[in-house]
């Protein structure tokens with residue numbers, strides 16, 4: 001038996017809408033605990049979208065509870081530092097050392113496909129039923145049970161619990177436009193061994209808050225595959241079409257002017273189609289729980305990846321939900337307990353993300369000027385290395401405390 005999945009008193013029929021990080025992790029926890037779990041996703045077949053992400057110590061702890069941390073650690077790249085500098089490569093405006101929290105603490109940067117494959121395989125092995133090609137349109141709840149409706153497919157249910165893990169575009173949540181002006185182009189390249197880049201450092205270069213680029217080692221996509229690096233370039237969402245019309249070499253020349261050392265990565269990019277544009281969003285649903293429906297992951301709280309927390313928060317949500325259902329027989333009680341376990345941490349990180357994102361990605365001239373002047377001197381205060389590392393590690397607010405075994 002895996003950690004955190006003891007036998008249950010009550011058996012539940014659970015529907016999970018969305019086969020992303022949150023949905024898959026929740027599916028594994030609940031299926032292993034003996035519940036019947038069906039996952040619905042609009043995608044025609046299992047497929048991760050995007051490039052790389054960092055599993056922070058919080059997300060690593062959730063994966064450990066799932067018994068999947070070791071297998072993922074073999075594929076990912078262990079980051080010791082996040083290093084962001086102004087374009088001349090001198091002044092640091094982001095300087096995070098994970099070892100400020102202990103010698104064995106690191107960020108595990110992974111290819112999204114590696115995380116997805118490992119979660120998906122574990123869910124299948126745990127007996128989760130998958131229904132792909134099901135675009136969820138809504139939820140209908142009555143008498144403490146709920147059913148799902150779909151575009152072009154018969155409704156399903158009733159279920160004793162419906163988990164909304166549909167991400168930032170969840171149709172269950174009413175929100176005004178959550179999307180920010182900015183996002184980033186992402187693409188992967190072979191890791192540039194023998195260059196200025198190091199396999200344990202995420203490197204970034206900035207000019208103001210409008211222009212920035214990064215190179216993140218992400219390990220291998222599959223066992224035995226070549227080590228890769230993710231490259232990302234900040235771009236306004238309304239400039240993506242113009243970027244596509246611009247000859248790629250002209251754009252590469254622009255990047256090289258900002259960051260000449262990135263040449264060994266850029267040389268692998270020959271087509272616009274190698275890039276995916278990720279449009280960043282920020283929103284927090286006012287209530288994560290409308291029993292028997294619960295919103296987890298980006299459906300509850302989406303943020304730009306400046307603090308690198310989204311997938312980790314999704315994993316923590318899934319873990320907390322599983323713990324809550326172990327501790328409470330009634331769904332309504334379990335969901336209230338879940339909201340209490342995660343609420344404070346979610347609020348804290350959503351607030352920090354709201355504050356920090358414009359400093360690193362926005363049209364502001366003032367905020368990056370303040371950053372460029374003060375970030376480096378501030379980071380030399382004795383308490384800053386640990387504070388910065390805790391912030392990035394996701395451990396501020398002690399989110400793991402409430403998840404530890406009873």
Ligand SMILES: Cc1cc2nc3c(=O)[nH]c(=O)nc-3n(C[C@H](O)[C@H](O)[C@H](O)COP(=O)(O)OP(=O)(O)OC[C@H]3O[C@@H](n4cnc5c(N)ncnc54)[C@H](O)[C@@H]3O)c2cc1C
Pocket residue numbers: 017018019020021022023040041042043050052053054055134135136137165166167168169170171184186278279296297298299305308309310311312313314
């Ligand atoms: C470029 C980028 C970089 C990032 N970097 C990091 C990082 O370093 N660290 C980190 O922790 N996080 C990072 N994040 C954030 C992280 O990827 C998300 O927070 C995380 O994936 C959220 O997981 P989720 O399961 O809630 O949603 P998602 O992963 O978005 O999954 C939602 C699922 O629901 C499905 N779906 C959506 N709508 C419907 C529908 N109507 N019907 C049926 N299915 C539907 C989708 O197909 C998808 O499978 C990054 C995000 C981006 C975009």
